[in-house]
Amino acid sequence: xxxxxxxxxxxxxxxxxxxxxxxxxxxxxxxxxxxxxxxxxxxxxxxxxxxxxxxxxxxxxxxxxxxxxxxxxxxxxxxxxxxxxxxxxxxxxxxxxxxxxxxxxxxxxxxxxxxxxxxxxxxxxxxxxxxxxxxxxxxxxxxxxxxxxxxxxxxxxxxxxxxxxxxxxxxxxxxxxxxxxxxxxxxxxxxxxxxxxxxxxxxxxxxxxxxxxxxxxxxxxxxxxxxxxxxxxxxxxxxxxxxxxxxxxxx
Amino acid sequence: xxxxxxxxxxxxxxxxxxxxxxxxxxxxxxxxxxxxxxxxxxxxxxxxxxxxxxxxxxxxxxxxxxxxxxxxxxxxxxxxxxxxxxxxxxxxxxxxxxxxxxxxxxxxxxxxxxxxxxxxxxxxxxxxxxxxxxxxxxxxxxxxxxxxxxxxxxxxxxxxxxxxxxxxxxxxxxxxxxxxxxxxxxxxxxxxxxxxxxxxxxxxxxxxxxxxxxxxxxxxxxxxxxxxxxxxxxxxxxxxxxxxxxxxxxx
Ligand SMILES: Nc1nc2c(ncn2[C@@H]2O[C@H](COP(=O)(O)OP(=O)(O)O)[C@@H](O)[C@H]2O)c(=O)[nH]1
Ligand SMILES: Nc1nc2c(ncn2[C@@H]2O[C@H](COP(=O)(O)OP(=O)(O)O)[C@@H](O)[C@H]2O)c(=O)[nH]1
Ligand SMILES: [Mn+2]
Ligand SMILES: [Mn+2]
Ligand SMILES: [Mn+2]
Ligand SMILES: [Mn+2]
Numbered sequence: 001x002x003x004x005x006x007x008x009x010x011x012x013x014x015x016x017x018x019x020x021x022x023x024x025x026x027x028x029x030x031x032x033x034x035x036x037x038x039x040x041x042x043x044x045x046x047x048x049x050x051x052x053x054x055x056x057x058x059x060x061x062x063x064x065x066x067x068x069x070x071x072x073x074x075x076x077x078x079x080x081x082x083x084x085x086x087x088x089x090x091x092x093x094x095x096x097x098x099x100x101x102x103x104x105x106x107x108x109x110x111x112x113x114x115x116x117x118x119x120x121x122x123x124x125x126x127x128x129x130x131x132x133x134x135x136x137x138x139x140x141x142x143x144x145x146x147x148x149x150x151x152x153x154x155x156x157x158x159x160x161x162x163x164x165x166x167x168x169x170x171x172x173x174x175x176x177x178x179x180x181x182x183x184x185x186x187x188x189x190x191x192x193x194x195x196x197x198x199x200x201x202x203x204x205x206x207x208x209x210x211x212x213x214x215x216x217x218x219x220x221x222x223x224x225x226x227x228x229x230x231x232x233x234x235x236x237x238x239x240x241x242x243x244x245x246x247x248x249x250x251x
Numbered sequence: 252x253x254x255x256x257x258x259x260x261x262x263x264x265x266x267x268x269x270x271x272x273x274x275x276x277x278x279x280x281x282x283x284x285x286x287x288x289x290x291x292x293x294x295x296x297x298x299x300x301x302x303x304x305x306x307x308x309x310x311x312x313x314x315x316x317x318x319x320x321x322x323x324x325x326x327x328x329x330x331x332x333x334x335x336x337x338x339x340x341x342x343x344x345x346x347x348x349x350x351x352x353x354x355x356x357x358x359x360x361x362x363x364x365x366x367x368x369x370x371x372x373x374x375x376x377x378x379x380x381x382x383x384x385x386x387x388x389x390x391x392x393x394x395x396x397x398x399x400x401x402x403x404x405x406x407x408x409x410x411x412x413x414x415x416x417x418x419x420x421x422x423x424x425x426x427x428x429x430x431x432x433x434x435x436x437x438x439x440x441x442x443x444x445x446x447x448x449x450x451x452x453x454x455x456x457x458x459x460x461x462x463x464x465x466x467x468x469x470x471x472x473x474x475x476x477x478x479x480x481x482x483x484x485x486x487x488x489x490x491x492x493x494x495x496x497x498x499x500x501x502x
Contacts, residue, residue: 001254001255011431106404106406115436117432149438152405156440156481156482157441158438177457179367180262180459181369185366186364186366194408195411198410198446199449199453203252206425206436208429227407237404237405238404239405
């Protein structure tokens with residue numbers, strides 16, 4: 001398996017034809033998978049905004065005040081307002097905001113970025129990353145994953161994950177397959193889009209590298225059953241259930 | 252970046268010199284990173300056991316009885332005993348066991364496997380995966396990651412993660428670095444060992460493929476600050492704090 005960044009992409013602006021920009025610079029084969037950092041998808045889709053676009057309501061003001069008090073840092077209530085508008089569920093509201101976005105992804109601050117956003121205050125995630133991936137897939141005729149970098153419980157640091165995809169399943173479903181001794185497998189569902197996003201993130205980085213797109217070559221997608229769910233429902237997610245009952249209390 | 256499985260590895264048995272078996276089959280360069288599935292590290296280290304080695308105490312029996320009642324499946328109390336003996340903290344005890352292992356990793360059933368374990372009932376994770384990685388690193392003179400496949404909250408399915416490493420940092424620490432506009436970065440700590448483990452897992456698979464080792468080539472490890480923590484402390488992990496207060500209740 002080979003993972004290579006697409007070279008020489010320009011700064012992406014609203015309305016840019018991202019598929020064409022990629023296609024001109026990558027010699028794509030039908031067996032390739034294209035991984036695109038959500039940041040450039042968002043830019044192309046006009047998801048960069050100034051904070052003035054999010055006048056804070058009372059809930060956002062309350063949240064920002066509490067965060068400011070807890071962290072001792074200034075917190076702009078308009079940022080909290082943007083997070084609330086992007087979210088359908090608030091999992092943690094202090095000492096940071098962890099929410100479920102409208103499309104089902106759980107992330108800190110609803111995945112809103114303040115890095116790599118020239119000329120604007122914030123960059124929202126794509127509105128419907130599966131549809132963004134679908135449009136790129138239709139234009140490029142290869143499987144497409146839209147990625148973001150985000151944190152997780154239990155383990156330090158952040159890593160690349162898939163937030164949308166088209167043209168490939170979310171997971172390799174090993175159910176019914178067997179191990180080396182003919183036993184049914186313990187691991188049943190391998191989230192290949194997340195593993196591909198993680199691999200892509202290694203070559204994209206988080207900084208000023210200017211490489212928002214990676215092509216994965218020689219990863220075999222054929223010959224296995226796929227399943228399509230990327231995000232868990234709260235009903236099967238005990239961590240989310242636990243967070244519902246929990247609230248932050250300073251010692 | 253290139254990720255390739257090491258070909259023709261045999262079934263690994265207790266006492267096997269895993270480093271020599273890898274070295275004979277991989278033409279390693281000093282810039283390569285070797286990712287080894289914990290399953291073969293465990294086999295080499297004699298971590299395969301029969302359940303008879305874990306006579307169940309009252310706590311394990313109580314846990315297994317409750318799990319059997321909830322799931323409607325038979326649950327062997329000796330398996331619960333093995334999980335307890337491998338663990339220092341029980342995060343979820345129903346409807347499945349989520350624990351912290353003695354070396355700090357959080358996983359279902361303390362990462363104990365029942366697939367790919369010929370001739371024994373169960374395979375425990377390596378006792379100290381950082382030390383396992385260190386021994387392989389000393390013998391192979393390249394950075395080494397010991398991987399496992401495990402699940403996570405919020406997202407469906409499992410993916411490869413690092414449970415031990417030597418010769419490279421856990422994370423690329425982007426603190427102090429800047430984005431394309433000179434702003435300080437939002438993402439600060441990228442868990443490269445987990446991203447490398449995820450990439451490796453794509454080529455290893457979960458089944459009967461017989462490929463427990465992958466070599467990562469052309470991933471640039473120089474020129475950045477690293478940080479070394481892999482596992483979060485409970486003090487900074489709000490999800491773990493929430494789980495402490497939570498318990499499963501059937502509707
Ligand atoms: N060429 C180009 N690269 C960009 C642009 N925006 C971000 N990048 C690069 O894309 C990569 C990922 O950026 P990041 O901010 O981490 O994106 P995210 O993970 O989707 O939030 C980095 O190498 C950035 O330098 C852009 O508009 N044009
Ligand atoms: N050659 C060889 N391959 C093995 C052995 N044990 C497991 N594998 C392979 O290693 C890969 C990963 O196995 P898995 O059970 O998912 O390991 P885990 O993720 O570390 O728990 C699969 O391709 C297995 O077929 C072994 O003893 N010898
Ligand atoms: Mn982002
Ligand atoms: Mn990123
Ligand atoms: Mn395992
Ligand atoms: Mn595995």
